[in-house]
Amino acid sequence: MIIIDAGHGGNDPGAVANGVKEKDWTIEVALHQYEFLKNLNIPCAITRTRDIDLSSEKRSALVKGSGASICLSNHYNAGGGSGAEVIHSIYAKTDLAGSIAEALKKAGMGVRRVFSREGADRKDYYYMHRLTGDVETIIIEYGFLDSSSDVKKLKSRSYRLQLAEEAALASVRYLKGTPIPKSLYYVQAGAYKEKASADQLCQKLKKHGYDAFVKKV
Incomplete structure (x- = not known):
C-alpha cells in the first residue's frame, strides 16, 4: 500500500x-x-x-x-x-x-x-x-x-x-517483490484473479515506458 x-x-x-x-x-x-x-x-x-x-x-x-x-x-x-x-x-x-x-x-x-x-x-x-x-x-x-x-x-x-x-x-x-498469495496472476504493479485485468494493467504500464510482464504463480 x-x-x-x-x-x-x-x-x-x-x-x-x-x-x-x-x-x-x-x-x-x-x-x-x-x-x-x-x-x-x-x-x-x-x-x-x-x-x-x-x-x-x-x-x-x-x-x-x-x-x-x-x-x-x-x-x-x-x-x-x-x-x-x-x-x-x-x-x-x-x-x-x-x-x-x-x-x-x-x-x-x-x-x-x-x-x-x-x-x-x-x-x-x-x-x-x-x-x-x-x-x-x-x-x-x-x-x-x-x-x-x-x-x-x-x-x-x-x-x-x-x-x-x-x-x-x-x-x-x-514494491513489485512484495509476496502475494498463490493462484493469482503476478504483474509488476499488482495481483489479480482474472488474467484480463492483469493484462490491462500491464499495458497501462508499458504505455508509460516501463517494462512490464504478467506471471502466473
Whole structure:
C-alpha cells in the first residue's frame, strides 16, 4: 500500500514564489497520484484531499497508522537552487529515493540531489521521517519555485502531473517483490484473479515506458 501526502495546507502555504503557493500544487499532484494509483488498482490512501491545516502530529499519525509500506510526501522547494530533491530517512537505503530521482530525471527534470538529513539529536531531521514509524517515507521536492528554469517547466500542469505519475510508478516498481498469495496472476504493479485485468494493467504500464510482464504463480 502507498499513502500519498500533500505537503503543507490551510494556514501553511509552504514555499511562495512566482505567484505560486506550494500548498496549491502539492494538493493538485497528490490528488492526481491518488486517482492514478487507484486506476491501476494499487491500494492507496491520502493524508488530505482539500486545503486544510494538518499539524505535524496529525499528518505523521495518518501515515503511521495507514498500514502503508511507502509514503510519498509531495513538495516544491524555494530558497535558491534548481532541480528536484528526493529525501529519505537516515535509516533507509537509497534504492527507492534513487529510483524516484531517476524517473524524474528521465522525464526531463534535473535532479539536484538524493539525500538524508540527521538532526542535532542524531535522529532524522524531518518529522515525516522521524514520526512515521515503519513506513518508508520519501519527501519529493519536484523543483524550486524561485528558479526560472524549474518554473518554466513546472508552470505546465500536465508536466507537474507527469512528474507525479513517474514518482508513483517508481514506487509501484519498487514494491513489485512484495509476496502475494498463490493462484493469482503476478504483474509488476499488482495481483489479480482474472488474467484480463492483469493484462490491462500491464499495458497501462508499458504505455508509460516501463517494462512490464504478467506471471502466473
